[in-house]
Amino acid sequence: MKKIRLALSFLMMLATFCHRASADTAITLTPKKVSAHVYYFQGESGVASAANQGFMSNAGFVVTPDGVVVFDALATPALGEAMIKAIKAVTTQPIKKVIAGHYHADHIYGLQAFKQLGADIIAHEAGQSYLHSDLAQQRLEQRRTELFPWVDEHTVVTGADHWLNFSKEKIHRFSLGGIRFQIIDSSGAHSAEDILLFVENDRVLFAGDIYFSGRIPFVGNADSRVWLATLDRLLDVKPTIVIPGHGAASTQTEKDMQLTKSYLEYLRQQMGMAVNDLLGFEEAYQRTDWSRFENLPAFKEANRLNAYGTYLLMEKESLAK
Numbered sequence: 360m361k362k363i364r365l366a367l368s369f370l371m372m373l374a375t376f377c378h379r380a381s382a383d384t385a386i387t388l389t390p391k392k393v394s395a396h397v398y399y400f401q402g403e404s405g406v407a408s409a410a411n412q413g414f415m416s417n418a419g420f421v422v423t424p425d426g427v428v429v430f431d432a433l434a435t436p437a438l439g440e441a442m443i444k445a446i447k448a449v450t451t452q453p454i455k456k457v458i459a460g461h462y463h464a465d466h467i468y469g470l471q472a473f474k475q476l477g478a479d480i481i482a483h484e485a486g487q488s489y490l491h492s493d494l495a496q497q498r499l500e501q502r503r504t505e506l507f508p509w510v511d512e513h514t515v516v517t518g519a520d521h522w523l524n525f526s527k528e529k530i531h532r533f534s535l536g537g538i539r540f541q542i543i544d545s546s547g548a549h550s551a552e553d554i555l556l557f558v559e560n561d562r563v564l565f566a567g568d569i570y571f572s573g574r575i576p577f578v579g580n581a582d583s584r585v586w587l588a589t590l591d592r593l594l595d596v597k598p599t600i601v602i603p604g605h606g607a608a609s610t611q612t613e614k615d616m617q618l619t620k621s622y623l624e625y626l627r628q629q630m631g632m633a634v635n636d637l638l639g640f641e642e643a644y645q646r647t648d649w650s651r652f653e654n655l656p657a658f659k660e661a662n663r664l665n666a667y668g669t670y671l672l673m674e675k676e677s678l679a680k
């Protein structure tokens with residue numbers, strides 16, 4: 360009898376928990392309109408956590424007279440579903456294409472909601488090796504713990520229907536409903552498979568994690584040489600509005616890009632000199648004059664790690680010479 364009572368109370372607990380989980384997973388997103396055809400969802404600042412339901416990155420969409428094009432899919436299937444709901448509240452046009460900017464967890468677990476809808480998912484071909492890597496599996500396991508119940512055993516890493524190859528051209532172009540799009544190769548800058556989306560008619564650029572506005576960028580183990588080449592191409596494109604992977608959309612596009620550019624160039628120059636002189640990192644870091652950048656937002660949090668990543672990169676580049 361006692362056993363049955365215990366089993367019953369356990370079942371009741373489970374039922375309450377499941378009910379709560381499904382109620383909590385209903386997330387409402389509100390898009391911001393930035394131009395005639397373009398909208399975006401701005402994630403909260405900080406890292407992904409159960410408290411923010413994983414909503415700490417941006418994604419967006421473009422409404423054309425012949426269907427919707429989406430850029431990125433946020434960090435959980437529930438957020439992907441919330442995006443779909445929000446898009447449907449704006450337009451009756453069907454969601455036709457989803458561009459997966461890069462395969463970092465905070466931008467792609469929502470893809471499976473779009474896949475279920477039958478949208479055409481497009482990514483850089485380098486994303487395929489991530490998809491089948493141990494890293495992808497480890498990351499998913501980690502997120503299943505950190506972001507439960509929003510990332511759970513039903514969450515998968517969704518591949519693309521079209522894997523783009525950029526060996527001949529750095530830009531893939533397509534039109535939908537009279538709106539012209541450019542998918543710009545930026546692979547290797549922040550991840551192996553970065554692509555950006557430029558909406559020509561509105562001059563709006565979705566720039567993923569290579570764009571930072573009014574602050575020190577997060578460099579990590581990015582390849583700043585590729586990043587700088589990408590920034591030069593973007594300066595030629597001259598977007599009037601840029602939607603980054605995190606933080607608010609920017610209209611100071613040239614200023615932002617010049618800042619990132621001069622910061623990356625400075626890191627490479629200073630750390631490159633240290634590597635040439637066989638200085639250890641600590642000494643090199645102390646000797647460097649950071650006064651040009653030290654009052655900018657995110658300097659304290661990011662600069663030392665950025666310098667260290669660049670130091671290692673410059674070592675690698677000097678050994679490859």
Ligand SMILES: [Zn+2]
Pocket residue numbers: 461463549550568
């Ligand atoms: Zn990223």
